[in-house]
Amino acid sequence: MKGYRSAFTKEDLLFTSTPCNAGQYTKIGEYKIVAGELVKLGYLQGDQAGAEGRIHIELKNSAGTTLSGTIRLVALSPQDMPLNPSILFEARTEALNQSSSDRTKQIPFNDLGIALSEDKKYAVNFKPDGSSVTVDKAKSTVLMDITRVLLK
Numbered sequence: 001m002k003g004y005r006s007a008f009t010k011e012d013l014l015f016t017s018t019p020c021n022a023g024q025y026t027k028i029g030e031y032k033i034v035a036g037e038l039v040k041l042g043y044l045q046g047d048q049a050g051a052e053g054r055i056h057i058e059l060k061n062s063a064g065t066t067l068s069g070t071i072r073l074v075a076l077s078p079q080d081m082p083l084n085p086s087i088l089f090e091a092r093t094e095a096l097n098q099s100s101s102d103r104t105k106q107i108p109f110n111d112l113g114i115a116l117s118e119d120k121k122y123a124v125n126f127k128p129d130g131s132s133v134t135v136d137k138a139k140s141t142v143l144m145d146i147t148r149v150l151l152k
Contacts, residue, residue, distance in 0.1 A: 003038070057144070069127050
């Protein structure tokens with residue numbers, strides 16, 4: 001099945017405002033796959049210079065301060081149970097928030113090869129460093145290339 005390039009933004013993935021305890025993962029957002037489509041994280045293949053798919057995530061609090069920690073992208077069943085494999089991608093915020101406009105500074109985000117179907121979910125989990133924080137959707141940025149496949 002051939003798909004087309006699309007992208008998740010903060011509007012697709014993040015909850016409005018999410019408190020997160022230091023040192024533990026908290027779900028800060030999710031995307032539920034709609035009927036008639038498959039969605040794969042990433043797009044095509046390539047190295048740092050030639051990758052078509054890229055990812056940029058910069059989480060901020062309500063004051064606009066960039067938050068540091070670890071971000072995980074996970075796959076969930078319609079009942080919020082982890083799928084196998086559950087953890088699809090994990091990276092430090094410092095690596096993910098280099099530049100929202102210069103794609104050469106963003107991490108390559110190749111097609112991960114796992115497509116989720118109707119009612120399954122991609123969730124974003126965040127584990128902050130140091131103290132507890134609140135992720136503010138309005139101040140944060142998410143630009144994540146994905147592959148969408150429309151089903152007949």
